[in-house]
Amino acid sequence: MNTFYITTAIDYVNGSPHLGHAYEKVLTDVIARIRKMMGDEVYFLTGVDEHGQKVQQTARARGIDPQQFCDEISAEFRALLPKLSVENNDFIRTTEERHKVVVRRILQQLFDKGEIYKAEYQGYYSTRQEQFLQNKDRNPDGSWPELFGEVTEITESNYFFKLRSYQEWLVEFLTKNEDFIFPKFRQKQVLEFLKEPLNDLCISRPKERLEWGISLPFDEDYVTYVWFDALVNYYSAVADKPGVWPAAYHVIGKDILVPPHAVYWPIMLHAAGLALPKGIIAHGWWSINGDKMSKSTGNFVEPVAFVEKYGVDALRYFMLREMSVGQDSDFSDTQFLARYNAELANNLGNLLNRTLNMTNRFAEGVIPIAGEAGEPEKELQAHWGKTQVEVAGLWSDFQFHTALEKTMGFVTATNAYIEKRAPWKLGKSTDAADRALLATSLATMAESLRLAAVLLQPFMPGAVAQIQTVLGYKPTGILAEELGWGGRLAGSKVAASLVLFPRIQAEATPVKS
Numbered sequence: 382m383n384t385f386y387i388t389t390a391i392d393y394v395n396g397s398p399h400l401g402h403a404y405e406k407v408l409t410d411v412i413a414r415i416r417k418m419m420g421d422e423v424y425f426l427t428g429v430d431e432h433g434q435k436v437q438q439t440a441r442a443r444g445i446d447p448q449q450f451c452d453e454i455s456a457e458f459r460a461l462l463p464k465l466s467v468e469n470n471d472f473i474r475t476t477e478e479r480h481k482v483v484v485r486r487i488l489q490q491l492f493d494k495g496e497i498y499k500a501e502y503q504g505y506y507s508t509r510q511e512q513f514l515q516n517k518d519r520n521p522d523g524s525w526p527e528l529f530g531e532v533t534e535i536t537e538s539n540y541f542f543k544l545r546s547y548q549e550w551l552v553e554f555l556t557k558n559e560d561f562i563f564p565k566f567r568q569k570q571v572l573e574f575l576k577e578p579l580n581d582l583c584i585s586r587p588k589e590r591l592e593w594g595i596s597l598p599f600d601e602d603y604v605t606y607v608w609f610d611a612l613v614n615y616y617s618a619v620a621d622k623p624g625v626w627p628a629a630y631h632v633i634g635k636d637i638l639v640p641p642h643a644v645y646w647p648i649m650l651h652a653a654g655l656a657l658p659k660g661i662i663a664h665g666w667w668s669i670n671g672d673k674m675s676k677s678t679g680n681f682v683e684p685v686a687f688v689e690k691y692g693v694d695a696l697r698y699f700m701l702r703e704m705s706v707g708q709d710s711d712f713s714d715t716q717f718l719a720r721y722n723a724e725l726a727n728n729l730g731n732l733l734n735r736t737l738n739m740t741n742r743f744a745e746g747v748i749p750i751a752g753e754a755g756e757p758e759k760e761l762q763a764h765w766g767k768t769q770v771e772v773a774g775l776w777s778d779f780q781f782h783t784a785l786e787k788t789m790g791f792v793t794a795t796n797a798y799i800e801k802r803a804p805w806k807l808g809k810s811t812d813a814a815d816r817a818l819l820a821t822s823l824a825t826m827a828e829s830l831r832l833a834a835v836l837l838q839p840f841m842p843g844a845v846a847q848i849q850t851v852l853g854y855k856p857t858g859i860l861a862e863e864l865g866w867g868g869r870l871a872g873s874k875v876a877a878s879l880v881l882f883p884r885i886q887a888e889a890t891p892v893k894s
């Protein structure tokens with residue numbers, strides 16, 4: 382069996398989870414579910430990033446101990462996962478012993494190999510980004526970009542990791558492995574970044590300034606720089622699980638690709654003698670109603686409140702349907718409601734209602750055996766043949782928004798097929814040919830619904846499980862066995878009714894908290 386290891390970024394615990402965090406978890410979950418359906422042994426890791434200045438400051442401002450603060454917020458992040466129908470195998474916290482041990486082991490190893498040295502640093506430091514700055518980071522007018530927050534001038538001794546000496550190796554690696562980063566244009570950006578000489582990476586912070594971190598194994602007066610600590614989570618969580626590392630794909634946001642994931646992490650692994658992950662998937666960012674997400678201005682979506690209001694499957698569907706992986710997208714009530722009503726309520730929901738209603742009305746609730754296929758059935762089957770091939774390709778290219786569009790296109794075609802066959806007319810006829818056609822059309826619509834549900838399963842696992850239940854169908858869970866057009870529903874007893882996605886009136890909006 383093929384091991385497929387997939388990770389999300391680990392979230393900072395200095396605030397509550399928002400839509401961006403939720404999206405990344407769901408995107409990763411969709412990929413994990415697809416690989417499971419394909420027969421891979423999936424290991425899905427997510428977690429939280431608990432050290433560093435931001436957490437220390439936020440905890441102090443609240444007057445509580447950082448560990449207690451982390452415990453509270455981490456519990457919130459962890460509780461979000463089942464609410465999003467995310468099926469992770471593991472949840473790592475960087476304050477856990479299993480993580481700290483591995484970070485310290487790697488640090489010691491690099492120190493012993495001479496990859497880490499001590500030097501005096503004099504220069505500018507951004508607390509918000511926990512990063513040392515250079516003059517080239519300034520705005521053209523000499524000021525510091527806003528993203529750095531307050532910048533202070535400091536002089537201190539610190540430990541440095543020899544990033545520079547691996548620059549050529551990394552360029553060569555990325556040049557040889559063109560598909561290491563998805564989307565491709567991001568890999569080009571990394572190579573662009575690597576045209577400038579790298580600075581060695583300062584991997585320590587003196588405890589006088591920052592206590593909340595992992596002590597350096599070779600100098601207890603310092604803690605480890607939060608990024609060096611955090612990146613190691615991907616390895617520390619599975620270090621004792623044979624066969625998992627390096628079968629890894631990292632799903633992250635575009636903001637943390639360069640330099641942490643695309644430069645520091647590969648070099649850290651290589652210097653420590655560890656294999657590199659298989660790839661990195663960098664997704665875009667959500668804005669809300671055209672603006673940056675911000676709690677202070679109220680431009681914010683609480684994933685839990687949203688799920689409670691509209692259901693988890695609707696949220697998962699919308700996020701994956703709306704955003705092209707790698708590009709930015711905007712989240713608005715209007716766009717959510719438009720898609721919900723058109724695609725979930727009126728298209729998929731309609732097919733489900735019609736299938737159940739008509740099977741009950743005209744066939745005593747039992748899906749009939751299909752007779753010989755006529756032109757409309759052949760057309761629909763051909764549409765299915767094309768859809769499943771296209772969707773498989775789109776899935777493997779992470780083009781989930783288009784995959785969903787094609788899948789829903791097949792649902793639309795099935796609804797059009799129903800219009801053409803008009804079973805409600807056939808049901809009134811006593812003619813033998815019409816009765817045969819009625820059986821064929823009921824069987825065809827049920828089979829189409831079953832098939833569409835297979836392709837929707839990774840995106841809307843709860844809704845699909847309900848569809849399968851009301852169709853009286855038990856899936857194998859193995860993609861290759863589910864995709865063939867056949868008569869496997871014949872004789873199934875369907876439920877009386879199920880309204881999965883009730884239409885929402887446009888007035889009943891606010892998703893903002």
Ligand code: MSP
Pocket residue numbers: 389390391392393394400401402404405430611612613614632633634635636637665666667668674
């Ligand atoms: N702790 C670091 C990651 C360490 S990984 C070894 C961090 N945390 S974060 O909480 O700021 O962000 C976590 C993830 O959420 C990142 O991948 C980030 O890109 C993503 N998002 C944060 N805001 C987002 C949006 N508005 N939209 C989409 N994703 C966003 O960075």
